[in-house]
Amino acid sequence: MLKTLRTVIATGIVSEAPPLADEALRVREALPAKVREVLGRALCIRHVDAGSCNGCELEIHALNNPLYNIEGLGIRFVASPRHADLLLVTGPVSRHMALALRRTYEAMPDPKLVVALGDCGCTGGIFGESYASCGRVAHVIPVDVVVPGCPPSPLRILQGILTAVSAPATGRVAHGP
Amino acid sequence: MPLRQWLARSRPLPGSPASACVEVDAGDWLAAAGDVAAAGGQLLALWATPATRAAARDARVHAALLHNAGLLVLELRLPDAQSRYPGLQGLFPAAARMQRAAADLAGVYPDDEDTRPWLRHAAWPALAHPLREPVAAIEPAALAADDYAFRRVEGEGVHEVPVGPVHAGIIEPGHFRFSIVGEKVLRLEERLGYVHKGIERRFQDLGLEEGRRLAARVSGDSAVAYSWAYCQALEGLAHATVPPRALWLRALCLELERMQNHLGDLGALGNDAGFAFGLAQFSRLKEELLRAVEAALGQRYLFDAVVPGGMAVDVDAAQQRALAQCLAGIGREVLNLRNIYDEHAGVQDRFVGAGRVAPELARRLGLIGLAGRASGQELDLRADRPWQPYDVLAPAKCVQSAGDVAARVSVRFEELQVSIRLATRLLGELPAGTVRVPVPSPPAGLGIGLIEGWRGPVLVALEVDARGAIARCHPHDPSWQNWPVLEHAILGNIVPDFPLINKSFNLSYSGHDL
Numbered sequence: 001m002l003k004t005l006r007t008v009i010a011t012g013i014v015s016e017a018p019p020l021a022d023e024a025l026r027v028r029e030a031l032p033a034k035v036r037e038v039l040g041r042a043l044c045i046r047h048v049d050a051g052s053c054n055g056c057e058l059e060i061h062a063l064n065n066p067l068y069n070i071e072g073l074g075i076r077f078v079a080s081p082r083h084a085d086l087l088l089v090t091g092p093v094s095r096h097m098a099l100a101l102r103r104t105y106e107a108m109p110d111p112k113l114v115v116a117l118g119d120c121g122c123t124g125g126i127f128g129e130s131y132a133s134c135g136r137v138a139h140v141i142p143v144d145v146v147v148p149g150c151p152p153s154p155l156r157i158l159q160g161i162l163t164a165v166s167a168p169a170t171g172r173v174a175h176g177p
Numbered sequence: 178m179p180l181r182q183w184l185a186r187s188r189p190l191p192g193s194p195a196s197a198c199v200e201v202d203a204g205d206w207l208a209a210a211g212d213v214a215a216a217g218g219q220l221l222a223l224w225a226t227p228a229t230r231a232a233a234r235d236a237r238v239h240a241a242l243l244h245n246a247g248l249l250v251l252e253l254r255l256p257d258a259q260s261r262y263p264g265l266q267g268l269f270p271a272a273a274r275m276q277r278a279a280a281d282l283a284g285v286y287p288d289d290e291d292t293r294p295w296l297r298h299a300a301w302p303a304l305a306h307p308l309r310e311p312v313a314a315i316e317p318a319a320l321a322a323d324d325y326a327f328r329r330v331e332g333e334g335v336h337e338v339p340v341g342p343v344h345a346g347i348i349e350p351g352h353f354r355f356s357i358v359g360e361k362v363l364r365l366e367e368r369l370g371y372v373h374k375g376i377e378r379r380f381q382d383l384g385l386e387e388g389r390r391l392a393a394r395v396s397g398d399s400a401v402a403y404s405w406a407y408c409q410a411l412e413g414l415a416h417a418t419v420p421p422r423a424l425w426l427r428a429l430c431l432e433l434e435r436m437q438n439h440l441g442d443l444g445a446l447g448n449d450a451g452f453a454f455g456l457a458q459f460s461r462l463k464e465e466l467l468r469a470v471e472a473a474l475g476q477r478y479l480f481d482a483v484v485p486g487g488m489a490v491d492v493d494a495a496q497q498r499a500l501a502q503c504l505a506g507i508g509r510e511v512l513n514l515r516n517i518y519d520e521h522a523g524v525q526d527r528f529v530g531a532g533r534v535a536p537e538l539a540r541r542l543g544l545i546g547l548a549g550r551a552s553g554q555e556l557d558l559r560a561d562r563p564w565q566p567y568d569v570l571a572p573a574k575c576v577q578s579a580g581d582v583a584a585r586v587s588v589r590f591e592e593l594q595v596s597i598r599l600a601t602r603l604l605g606e607l608p609a610g611t612v613r614v615p616v617p618s619p620p621a622g623l624g625i626g627l628i629e630g631w632r633g634p635v636l637v638a639l640e641v642d643a644r645g646a647i648a649r650c651h652p653h654d655p656s657w658q659n660w661p662v663l664e665h666a667i668l669g670n671i672v673p674d675f676p677l678i679n680k681s682f683n684l685s686y687s688g689h690d691l
Binding site: 003004007008011014047048049050051052053054055056057058059060061062064065066067068077079080081091092094095096097099100104125126127128130131132133150151153 | 298299300301305307315321322342343345346347348349350370371372373374375376378379387390391394395396397398400437441454456457458460461463464467477478480513514516517520521685686687690
């Protein structure tokens, strides 16, 4: 016990400042200000791997480490889509996961946001579209924000999530891939 | 016929050292596999290639068998549109799912008992085989659920708990069907294939250079192992000699990948045992390592470091020193954390005895890699079948025999320290010189890449055609061997311990579903 406490004290607080939202990642109109205000302070995320290589998952995990400390921002990952405001989707959507992804999306209460992660989520990536892959996430459910990268860094992922719940900078919606 | 007679009949295969291939007919197929099994060998991978009318080639089934002196690949030809062959399940239980997958993808069927589809759910019809049909001929099916014949357990008080494919966490999708009484698990049946995205078929659309990118993304947590295995097969086929500096850098990357995964798992295992301190500390250390790796090699995860002919990145002296310093710091902190884990009664109470796979069961089922070493199966290709530069490095093997979660944690702690020592040596003694040479266009043929990744042996079988294009590429993850063993590990444990036991194996879905 003493050793544990000593390690905690020696480590101190290592959390870093969060990044700013990035309007370039937005591909759909932002939520009304009133809804954003509520979500922005307590956002619940449900993650679905719809066919990824598990690389993006490694970087999503990093958001929970003490340096990015996503929970310190009032954002947490939840176990059920019923509790979620935002769906974070990785991978090209495999045909075998398409139904599960759509059902997960439908199970979320409105208003809901979707962030598609990684080159695969944005475009289908190296796996593309095939007999087994539906390609990008937007082919299966509506997407609000895309975060490219293979895998995107935790900072970029956080930026994507913050963009989804932030005010649009100019009111104009950028057109993503 | 003893094993050496098959070896005498075989021809050497390019790529992984001491690999050979022997062509067999259906009778010899079983006999040769039986001789390897009798000599204590094991099945590493099994894949099938459909007949091609254009190239006038018969359908073939390949089995890669590991024996004391190397790797023997059996090649069984199925002439005259024949689609049945003798199954190997009786000799190697791990063959069952590989054969079912080969049936789904290539339309060749074993005579073993279980004829249920494995990788095919509802995405394509039973009579279409993605590796055989022209792409346009496969009608994409409507998005629908399908009915899978799970084995039922019946009796008073037995009920089923279906879990997945979407899990309550940041993990990959798969389905687990538990049959339980109270909280106790009587049976677990896995159903995988949800992230099947057509990787093997996709390889055939890519050039040899781009194939490396896809190989690195078969299972993202093992990107270095897969890209190295792919390059080893390709370089062997093309007779390219990779410069020593590149080989040492590849080994450095492989050990860094091992450390990244072990650090992540040790934290997650603490967390699953209710010890959030462990997750906080290990995830902090992992982030430190990732940042140090990025500073040295330009990427946090090394997806695009290993390329045909060598390395896409190099390090300078200052970067070497900085990375070595980071590793030394992590080594010290991990020692302290290991003490804390070992002395924590609550954590040990969850770890010890949970999800036990006894060495005898592990041997029979073919448990492999890290999980195998925690159950007394000593195989570590880095030490037992070293390829360059591991022949010089001679790393220590970390073996336990208890076979429970505690043993798998222990192997990770020990391997972490071994990897830190290896990486430090690699950084300190990097040979000078270039890191990449051009790779000439290879002649037609089959090459084998075999690398001990952090999870276990990763095999890539790469077949190049006469035009220098990818005719067939089969990447094989050790998860194929270990997923079925997880069904045994959970027996008699309680459902709430499943996440902990599952995490202690940490198997790949993507690497298995392809």
